[in-house]
Amino acid sequence: MENKRTCLYDKHVALGALISPFGGFDMPIQYSNIVEEHNAVRKACGIFDVSHMGEVLVTGPESEKFVNYIFTNDITDAPNGKIYYGMMLHPTGGVVDDLLVYKMADKRYFLVINAGNIDKDVAWIMEHAQNFDVTVEHQSDKYGEVAVQGPKTEAIIEKVLGIPCADMTFYTCKELEYNGETIIISRTGYTGEDGFELYGSHAFTNEVWDKLLASGEVLPCGLGCRDTLRFEVGLPLYGDELTDEITPLEAGLGIFVKLEKENFIGKEAIAKQKADGLKRKIVGIELKDKAIPRHGYDVEVEGKVIGQVTTGYNSISTGKSVCMALIDADYSKLGTEVEVRIRKRVFPGVVTKKRFYDKNYKK
Amino acid sequence: MSKIVEGLYYAESHEYVKVEGEYGYVGITDYAQHELGNVVYVDMPDVDDEVEAGADFGAVESVKAASDLISPVSGTVVEVNDALNDQPELINADPYANWVIKVQLSDASEVQNLMSAEAYKAFLGE
Known part of the structure; x- marks a missing residue:
């Protein structure tokens, strides 16, 4: 089946982006340099086409x-x-x-x-x-969406787009009129940095993209660095840390499951898992070497496979080779020594928190 | 437009070998480093390891992906480029100056199975 394209696809091609399939769409993975794009979001401001959402x-x-x-x-x-x-x-x-x-x-x-x-x-x-x-x-076909992320985002959105957003708190949204249409702006993102996401028509999405790039203050960023950014701050990606088979408790996301609520699909299973205790759990692992643990690689202890890597990188912000991995809960204690099999060799590592870099949200 | 150096031999998997006497210096091409993007780790064999033409002997890793290194020649590793341990990005800067392994060739005629600079250029179709 042919991949879908977002309303900004032609702009990505014109910018010379590396395009790859993601989630059924042909998406820009990087424009020029994943490290520069990553750092732009950590230190200044980057824009992502997330119209595939x-x-x-x-x-x-x-x-x-x-x-x-x-x-x-x-x-x-x-x-x-x-x-x-x-x-x-x-x-x-x-x-x-x-x-x-x-x-x-x-x-x-x-x-x-x-x-x-x-x-x-x-x-x-x-x-x-x-x-x-x-x-x-x-309404997926109706909306385009961009994520504008990084510490300078608030000032840039107010100045370049004329959209007031400084008074918005984290995880809030509002609707407003922009060129005769109702758009949605929210103080959200998937990078661990402050930022906003804007939803509107395809025309609005193109206008926002063009204006922000023309300002010269915003770097176009691909999904490549969106993944390295979210990974460093321990945010899960569906398909890696969350799947049809992995529960929120195993992924360490129990605080988002309100068991005191009257009823919801999956409640009984989660309540039972909580009572029984976890058999496996997603942890962080830091390797001593620079070899890179990637999705699907085995995690071992004394030659026994105890789990698999869900996401791993040489962290751009810290320079360390780190991963999240779903492993046997018996080995999930912080400081436990484990090994990751990378191609023909095993590399020693240690269980850590799965947040490798601190979030910088504006509360 | 990728840089291609005259006098080297090229594999379809984008490694090159530069032959000097009984030795061959093996690395990845400019096209390959560009496709990979920022190289952050090079997984190299040990000195005295045997390599075989067509078999993998390590990997070059960019932020997003690991790419196997396939040896274009057979022989014994006599030296690895240790500079790449601390500065893997040298491969991006100049992949032809920054070879990965030096191999004592066991069969010098194997290079006849590889492409010349001209043939590699045509292969890339740039």
Whole structure:
């Protein structure tokens, strides 16, 4: 099947981006240099085309009850403009997808889902919506989305786009009129830095892209550095740290699963797993050598395979070879000595926290 | 447009060998380093290891990917480029000056299976 393209695709090609498939889309992986792009976001400002992300609007009298039923976080009595991170779970506790829920207004929720899961998620949401008095609209084709990330972002958005955003707190959103259309801006991102995400029509997305690049203060950044950035601050990627088979508890994301909530899909399985204790767990591992542990490589102790790497890099911000890995919980204590098999050899490492670089959010 | 050096022999997997007497210096081509992007680690064999034409002997790793190094020739590793341990980015700066291994060739005629500079240029189709 042919990959989809975002509304900014032609601009990526014109910029000479390296294009690769991701989540069913042909996406820019890097424009010139992944290290420069990564550092631009850590130190200044970078822009990402994230129009591949999916959007679903849930409205109707039972919308709060419905979203609470399919979502692990608790949105009960959420104030307008608040955003929640969480997951949709299978009854087994495995993850259908991780997503953001934007409380736009009373009985109106905007769900942002992963590109590679759009078909699966929409089918899942539609199926479960049948028992609720809600309306579900799949809006992925309507919206383009850019993520503008880095410590200088707030000032640049206000100056270059004329969109007031300094008063917005982390994980909040608002709708506003821009050139005759209603757009959404949120103080969110996937890099560990302060930043904003903007949703609007394809025309709006192109205009924002053009204006920010023309300012000369914003570097176009590909999905390559989006992955190195999110990895360094320990954020999970669906497909690596979260899958249909990995539960949020195993991924260390239990705080986003509100077991005190009345009912939601997967609750029983998670409650049981919590009571029984975890058999495996995602940890951080730091290698002593510069060899790079990559997705799928075995983690071993005394020749016995105890798990696999989920994501690994030579961290651009710290220079260390580090990874997240799903391993036997018996070996998950900080400081445990483990080895990672990289090609023909094993390299010694030690279990660490899975945050390799501190987040720099504006609270 | 990738840099291609006259007088070297090139493999389809984008390694080169520069022959000097009974030795061959093996590295990756300018095209390969460009495709990989920022090189952050080079996994090299040990001195005295045997390498075989067509078999992997290590890897070059960029931020995003690991790419196997395939030896274009057979023989014994007599030297590895230790400078790459601390400065793997030398490969990006000049891949022809910064070879990866020096091999004592066991069969000098093997280079006849490789491409000339001209043939490699045509192969890249640039």
